[in-house]
Amino acid sequence: MKSLLSGNEAVARGAWEAGCIVATAYPGTPSTEILENISKYPEINSEWSVNEKVALEVAAGASFAGARALVAMKHVGLNVAADPFFTMGYSGVTGGLVIVSADDPGMWSSQNEQDNRHYGRHAKVPVLEPADSNEAKIFTRIGFEISEKYDTPVLLRLTTRICHSSCLVDLGQRKETDIKGYVKDMKKRLVLPAHARVLHTIVEERLKKIAAYSELFRYNKIERGDKTLGIITSGVSYQYAKEVFPDASFLKLSLTYPLPEKSIRKFAKQVRRIIVVEEGDPILETEIKAMGIRVTGKEKIPLCGELTTRVLRDSFFKVRKSRKKEGRIPPRPPVLCPGCPHRGFFYIVNKLKLVATGDIGCYTLGALPPLNAMDTCVCMGASVTNAQGLEKALGKDFSKKLVAVLGDSTFFHSGITGLVNAVYNKGNLNLIILDNFTTAMTGHQPHPGTGKLARGEQGKRIPPEEIARGCGVELVRVVNPNDLKATEEAIKEALAYDGVAVLIFRRPCALLVKPRTPYRIDPELCNGCRLCLHIGCPAISLISPRGREKPLAVVDEALCVGCGLCVQLCQRDAIVLTEKSDA
Amino acid sequence: MPKKIANTTNIVICGVGGQGIILASDVLCQAAFLEGFDVKKSEVHGMAQRGGSVITHVRFGKKIYSPLIEEGTSDFVLAFEKLEALRYAHYLKKSGRIIVDNREISPMSVLVGQADYPANIDRELEKSGKTDFVDATTVAVELGNMRVVNILLLGVLSKYLDFKRESWEESVRKNIKEKFVELNITAFNKGQTS
Numbered sequence: 001m002k003s004l005l006s007g008n009e010a011v012a013r014g015a016w017e018a019g020c021i022v023a024t025a026y027p028g029t030p031s032t033e034i035l036e037n038i039s040k041y042p043e044i045n046s047e048w049s050v051n052e053k054v055a056l057e058v059a060a061g062a063s064f065a066g067a068r069a070l071v072a073m074k075h076v077g078l079n080v081a082a083d084p085f086f087t088m089g090y091s092g093v094t095g096g097l098v099i100v101s102a103d104d105p106g107m108w109s110s111q112n113e114q115d116n117r118h119y120g121r122h123a124k125v126p127v128l129e130p131a132d133s134n135e136a137k138i139f140t141r142i143g144f145e146i147s148e149k150y151d152t153p154v155l156l157r158l159t160t161r162i163c164h165s166s167c168l169v170d171l172g173q174r175k176e177t178d179i180k181g182y183v184k185d186m187k188k189r190l191v192l193p194a195h196a197r198v199l200h201t202i203v204e205e206r207l208k209k210i211a212a213y214s215e216l217f218r219y220n221k222i223e224r225g226d227k228t229l230g231i232i233t234s235g236v237s238y239q240y241a242k243e244v245f246p247d248a249s250f251l252k253l254s255l256t257y258p259l260p261e262k263s264i265r266k267f268a269k270q271v272r273r274i275i276v277v278e279e280g281d282p283i284l285e286t287e288i289k290a291m292g293i294r295v296t297g298k299e300k301i302p303l304c305g306e307l308t309t310r311v312l313r314d315s316f317f318k319v320r321k322s323r324k325k326e327g328r329i330p331p332r333p334p335v336l337c338p339g340c341p342h343r344g345f346f347y348i349v350n351k352l353k354l355v356a357t358g359d360i361g362c363y364t365l366g367a368l369p370p371l372n373a374m375d376t377c378v379c380m381g382a383s384v385t386n387a388q389g390l391e392k393a394l395g396k397d398f399s400k401k402l403v404a405v406l407g408d409s410t411f412f413h414s415g416i417t418g419l420v421n422a423v424y425n426k427g428n429l430n431l432i433i434l435d436n437f438t439t440a441m442t443g444h445q446p447h448p449g450t451g452k453l454a455r456g457e458q459g460k461r462i463p464p465e466e467i468a469r470g471c472g473v474e475l476v477r478v479v480n481p482n483d484l485k486a487t488e489e490a491i492k493e494a495l496a497y498d499g500v501a502v503l504i505f506r507r508p509c510a511l512l513v514k515p516r517t518p519y520r521i522d523p524e525l526c527n528g529c530r531l532c533l534h535i536g537c538p539a540i541s542l543i544s545p546r547g548r549e550k551p552l553a554v555v556d557e558a559l560c561v562g563c564g565l566c567v568q569l570c571q572r573d574a575i576v577l578t579e580k581s582d583a
Numbered sequence: 584m585p586k587k588i589a590n591t592t593n594i595v596i597c598g599v600g601g602q603g604i605i606l607a608s609d610v611l612c613q614a615a616f617l618e619g620f621d622v623k624k625s626e627v628h629g630m631a632q633r634g635g636s637v638i639t640h641v642r643f644g645k646k647i648y649s650p651l652i653e654e655g656t657s658d659f660v661l662a663f664e665k666l667e668a669l670r671y672a673h674y675l676k677k678s679g680r681i682i683v684d685n686r687e688i689s690p691m692s693v694l695v696g697q698a699d700y701p702a703n704i705d706r707e708l709e710k711s712g713k714t715d716f717v718d719a720t721t722v723a724v725e726l727g728n729m730r731v732v733n734i735l736l737l738g739v740l741s742k743y744l745d746f747k748r749e750s751w752e753e754s755v756r757k758n759i760k761e762k763f764v765e766l767n768i769t770a771f772n773k774g775q776t777s
């Protein structure tokens with residue numbers, strides 16, 4: 001049977017068919033739907049872990065027990081999980097261990113476009129690169145097989161256009177696997193220097209064996225075509241190359257580390273000229289050049305940004321200039337939703353002209369105009385610690401106008417260690433946790449602050465305020481961010497306080513609650529002063545009706561969810577409830 | 584255009600994040616699949632969905648490689664908003680057709696008065712290709728649910744695609760919660776007869 005699946009759905013299906021027993025992940029675009037879909041299979045014990053390092057370590061523990069385990073994350077998640085990743089490369093596995101990294105060329109939803117194929121080479125872990133959903137499913141199963149056969153974790157490397165593209169996938173049935181059971185093996189799992197020295201030599205031998213396997217691997221395949229041009233490619237780049245060079249000969253690589261050197265040499269002899277088509281860094285290209293084979297690659301194909309058929313065609317042929325109407329069309333960047341509980345806090349930060357070290361989540365949109373209320377965004381958790389560095393360098397006075405801002409999911413992910421650091425090192429951190437009871441940015445996954453688990457059941461809820469008190473913070477406040485006066489007062493109290501203060505602005509994500517009665521603006525009372533525009537609500541706009549001297553603010557009642565933030569700004573009480581009541 | 588992909592149908596679906604664009608592309612793909620085509624679709628999730636500009640690529644035919652539509656090769660641009668139709672109009676091929684909801688949603692820069700919504704946008708669109716302006720939101724509101732705009736627009740598209748009625752209906756049933764199926768089929772019919 002065939003079904004239309006996205007790459008992420010296909011990985012989930014592949015894990016299920018392969019008899020995977022444990023699955024873990026921390027959400028992150030474009031990887032999130034992998035665990036969302038795996039958690040629908042009752043046979044797989046799945047969890048949202050607190051961060052990627054935790055997720056990988058839990059999966060590694062399951063592998064120690066002899067169970068097949070999968071862990072999924074976005075590309076930058078592997079930075080967080082890099083420590084256990086490298087050591088698992090030495091330690092190897094008992095139950096198959098597949099580590100899924102979803103890279104984001106083009107940075108649709110990320111802060112960089114790192115190419116995680118480097119990680120495979122760096123940690124000496126084999127890398128599989130599917131070119132569509134069907135391969136994503138098959139390679140997940142093959143990943144487990146390679147993992148167990150060669151005693152190694154396997155990196156399944158996806159990209160946005162694999163994760164979030166759909167195509168027809170052949171569905172199979174689940175093959176149950178045995179849990180081999182836990183057997184103590186210190187030489188393998190207690191990775192001390194003495195053991196690691198032995199393991200390293202094993203790893204090098206293992207790579208030679210996998211390279212030999214790579215030569216015979218049926219998905220490293222030659223497609224014979226025109227002999228004047230050979231294309232070497234992998235992943236989604238294959239699809240673009242097939243459209244730009246439909247008649248060429250192809251060597252489509254799928255197990256891209258370690259590379260099948262003999263097959264590459266054989267292919268090179270069959271064709272007159274070779275182009276390496278790869279998105280991101282010149283990884284295949286560099287290795288193939290090191291074999292002494294002449295190829296064309298990144299001198300023609302851009303290093304930066306997403307590869308597309310158009311970009312590839314443009315690299316080799318004269319194409320008609322794009323008819324894209326850039327410049328004349330106002331851009332439409334993402335915005336905080338109408339009624340977003342993050343908005344009130346950012347309005348006050350802007351009003352008080354504070355410096356705000358920021359973090360990653362929906363709330364990063366508070367950096368955009370008209371709020372302009374965030375100064376930095378480095379990586380998850382860095383808001384907390386960047387603020388401490390600013391204070392260390394500039395002194396305590398600076399912390400009187402400095403706040404560190406992060407979301408609830410981000411706090412659990414990597415904010416807690418920074419908080420402990422501030423208390424321990426006698427900082428004057430003003431930590432703001434924007435607690436909307438969810439991981440909103442990635443599509444509303446639960447986290448410890450919600451107490452809900454991946455499969456919907458109730459777990460234990462861990463309130464961030466209790467963590468703060470447990471860390472030794474004495475000034476802890478929970479505030480409603482839709483009350484602007486209370487928000488401003490709380491922030492001023494924290495700024496004035498000597499020592500670490502934690503403010504939790506708590507209100508559920510606007511997308512998770514029923515909209516209330518919308519507001520409208522009384523045209524008799526509105527004097528067009530624009531004050532209500534300062535909160536950047538997409539439901540409010542300014543119009544200039546004919547015959548009216550001053551502009552008029554209007555509320556789009558279809559968008560307004562009745563949060564009432566704008567009402568608190570209007571000096572003329574012009575913003576009033578619509579008659580229409582949904583109660 | 585190489586012969587091999589000449590018989591592919593390309594459809595760009597675009598609009599503002601949160602308008603039900605992904606669901607529209609799911610229904611379209613499923614219908615194309617039921618018609619026996621090879622199908623590919625590519626969309627964006629996450630950050631881009633928060634009220635931002637959103638584009639989804641749908642392709643079907645005998646054999647599809649790239650999940651992305653190349654500029655200047657799209658048979659249709661199905662747009663949920665006029666500015667978004669214009670933003671992605673360069674995907675359209677010469678003989679292509681734009682189907683657009685008669686709706687204007689101002690981006691933040693326009694709301695706060697820093698930029699203007701293009702004045703003669705209807706004419707600009709018509710310069711890019713044949714354009715069907717559809718009062719999809721208006722009709723959807725009359726039907727009692729804004730959310731059916733997406734299926735209504737698919738109804739309009741269905742006039743130009745040679746799919747069997749059953750394929751569309753089965754796809755709607757597969758992708759939409761049971762209690763909304765009838766409403767959505769009504770919306771589809773409204774679009775098809777518009």
Ligand SMILES: Cc1ncc(C[n+]2csc(CCOP(=O)(O)OP(=O)(O)O)c2C)c(N)n1
Binds near residue numbers: 360
């Ligand atoms: C290491 C890492 N993992 C995952 C992500 C993806 N990601 C971006 S923001 C975010 C969490 C946002 O949740 P929260 O902090 O609760 O803020 P909200 O979006 O709800 O406002 C995640 C998971 C990332 N950017 N970096």
